[in-house]
Amino acid sequence: MVPVTQQLVLVALGGAAGAACRHLVTLGFARSDYPWSTLIVNVVGSLLLGALVYWFAFRGGAWETSGRLLLATGFCGAFTTMSALALETRELAEAGSSWSASVFALGTLGLSIAGEAVSRAVMSSIQSRCSAFMRQLRRHVSVS
Numbered sequence: 001m002v003p004v005t006q007q008l009v010l011v012a013l014g015g016a017a018g019a020a021c022r023h024l025v026t027l028g029f030a031r032s033d034y035p036w037s038t039l040i041v042n043v044v045g046s047l048l049l050g051a052l053v054y055w056f057a058f059r060g061g062a063w064e065t066s067g068r069l070l071l072a073t074g075f076c077g078a079f080t081t082m083s084a085l086a087l088e089t090r091e092l093a094e095a096g097s098s099w100s101a102s103v104f105a106l107g108t109l110g111l112s113i114a115g116e117a118v119s120r121a122v123m124s125s126i127q128s129r130c131s132a133f134m135r136q137l138r139r140h141v142s143v144s
Contacts, residue, residue: 002065010066014074022079034100035088038081039108045080046112050119052076058127 092101
């Protein structure tokens, strides 16, 4: 069990990095009237979170707890943002663009869910290929 103080430090460090990365993405789209940065961080964050959850499921132990706190709770929690999604959806609707607001909200949600699913499938494939490679390597080493 990771002590609570260490848990808080891990979440804070991951959160600081995630918030800084979130801000960099926002700066990259500062001139856009459309909230591309929110869409991008939520989809990329979902891809990353799906891969992390899959990875940690195979690691176990203290790394699972520490890694999840640092990267999943801290980094991804600060990097992605449902509050910005809600705000920017409302702003698009209030600006008279209900179609754009709907596409933005549903598109972000759909792409985020798809991103998480894709990352899990990719991680599963990588894990299967690595396991197969290790089995072949063991057979080759034991034969030699």
